[in-house]
Amino acid sequence: MSGGRAVVRRARPLLGTLVEIGATTIEGAPPPATSAAIDAAFARIFALQQRLSRFVAASDVGRFNAAPAGACIDVGSDARAVLGAAAALRDASDGAFDVTVGSGPRAWRLDARGLHKLADEVEIDLGGIAKGHAVDCAVASLESRGVDAGWVNAGGDLRAFGELALPIELRDEASGGVRRFATLEDGAFATSRREGPDGASRHASVAAERCLWADALTKVVVATGNASHPLLERFGARGWLHSSPIGSA
Amino acid sequence: MLAGTTVAALAAAPASAFAVDYLSLEEAQRLMFPDADHFDSREIALDATQLQALDAQGIRGRSARWTVRIARHGDTTLGVVVADAVIGKFELISYAVGIDGDGAIRQVEILSYRESHGGEIRLPAWRRQFVGKTQAAPLRVGDDIANISGATLSCTHVTDGVRRIVAVVALARRNGSLP
Numbered sequence: 420m421s422g423g424r425a426v427v428r429r430a431r432p433l434l435g436t437l438v439e440i441g442a443t444t445i446e447g448a449p450p451p452a453t454s455a456a457i458d459a460a461f462a463r464i465f466a467l468q469q470r471l472s473r474f475v476a477a478s479d480v481g482r483f484n485a486a487p488a489g490a491c492i493d494v495g496s497d498a499r500a501v502l503g504a505a506a507a508l509r510d511a512s513d514g515a516f517d518v519t520v521g522s523g524p525r526a527w528r529l530d531a532r533g534l535h536k537l538a539d540e541v542e543i544d545l546g547g548i549a550k551g552h553a554v555d556c557a558v559a560s561l562e563s564r565g566v567d568a569g570w571v572n573a574g575g576d577l578r579a580f581g582e583l584a585l586p587i588e589l590r591d592e593a594s595g596g597v598r599r600f601a602t603l604e605d606g607a608f609a610t611s612r613r614e615g616p617d618g619a620s621r622h623a624s625v626a627a628e629r630c631l632w633a634d635a636l637t638k639v640v641v642a643t644g645n646a647s648h649p650l651l652e653r654f655g656a657r658g659w660l661h662s663s664p665i666g667s668a
Numbered sequence: 669m670l671a672g673t674t675v676a677a678l679a680a681a682p683a684s685a686f687a688v689d690y691l692s693l694e695e696a697q698r699l700m701f702p703d704a705d706h707f708d709s710r711e712i713a714l715d716a717t718q719l720q721a722l723d724a725q726g727i728r729g730r731s732a733r734w735t736v737r738i739a740r741h742g743d744t745t746l747g748v749v750v751a752d753a754v755i756g757k758f759e760l761i762s763y764a765v766g767i768d769g770d771g772a773i774r775q776v777e778i779l780s781y782r783e784s785h786g787g788e789i790r791l792p793a794w795r796r797q798f799v800g801k802t803q804a805a806p807l808r809v810g811d812d813i814a815n816i817s818g819a820t821l822s823c824t825h826v827t828d829g830v831r832r833i834v835a836v837v838a839l840a841r842r843n844g845s846l847p
Contacts, residue, residue: 428688428690429777431776432830435823437781437826439688439778439815454699572815587816588686590783595757595758600817
């Protein structure tokens, strides 16, 4: 552990939530270098939001949602990374992971030409996976600027990197407050709560190497109610279903 | 397969409060306007007509009094910084908005974050504890860097608050109470 090393910690409202970035100060560099690395990581997340948000009309997703059936949308590398993972997860989970939220799980296709829209009514919402990808990209941005340890937390989808043990507090969704749940080292952790297809409200967390997988796989655990879903092992992940109140199990 | 990832579940602890100080207002305004050589504080008071004008834009004025920090380089006005705090279901978030001379948002920085039980956060004592806090303590890697993982954290209150501040500053500029 890098006990005693100074950390610069900042937060901004992005991705519809609060994004926090922590970075241990860059060795041998003046303090503003760490701050500039954090600014660059925030800028990376903002750029990604402008390309992937369904609330931004000119984004890849916004243009797809507005297009008629038969259209082929030209998409950027972030949309390709996220939609590629989404298609793999949809197929492997028998549709339990669905970025169309029921509007047409198989009515889109990504290939070398672009993103094909196969039905008028299908709309994509990357809310269940893009935050994780944004966290991974922000981590890569910090590392590329010489930050050797830190973390990025997008409203609970978080990843720690370098020699650092990050204590994780789980928010009690019902009554507020937080409980110490785990310590995370060089990996990702995400939490989700929503109603499964059977109407039962479920609250789940997943740890994985990359935040994109942690974020997306919480949706699979919530949808199926299975914290040991075979998909988790395939992606080197581990899942938890939380009873209410958290930690009483 | 869980290469490099260590997640050790710890014993269930009782629910507790959570708090982080990111920046003091002074630090935030220096970050937002690094070229400023001084900041002038100015109080703006909105009258009933102005609050109504905000209402008409779909913005609840909430407060009639605002403190605005004007960033200056010599005699040149670079922009303004306004700090505010919003209360969510379980959280109290204070933040600062930097606005350029042309009214565009330059930067939004979270100053501090407090989370606890819903009832507790609305107690006046809790607010007082928050209000006095301006200086960010030096942070060390250790227990004090804990992060929350949750499912429902939304920044709607912050984005609404930012919109309100932009409107208040625009109003103050129009009536001449801000440069």
